[in-house]
Amino acid sequence: MPTLLRWGPYRAFFYSNEGGEPAHVHVRSGGMEAKFWLHDLSVALNAGFPAHEIGDIIRHLKQNREQLLSTWHEHFGN
Structure with missing residues (x-):
């Protein structure tokens, strides 16, 4: 399970x-986990993530999408 990014609690x-x-x-953060198509x-x-937190996560992933x-x-x- 390679870790690609860490920021804050994520x-x-x-x-x-x-x-x-x-x-x-x-x-993942604490006991919450979400999966995002790149x-x-x-x-x-x-x-477990509330909607506002999902939005914040997506914004961070978008900034790092090419690297991911x-x-x-x-x-x-592939």
């Missing part, structure tokens, strides 16, 4: 066995 990562899915990241930064799954995509493709080779 950690963005992906699971190494999810290379068959479209590029995405998981973001092609459009939409929410694939949200387990590059790391995804480097790790999974």
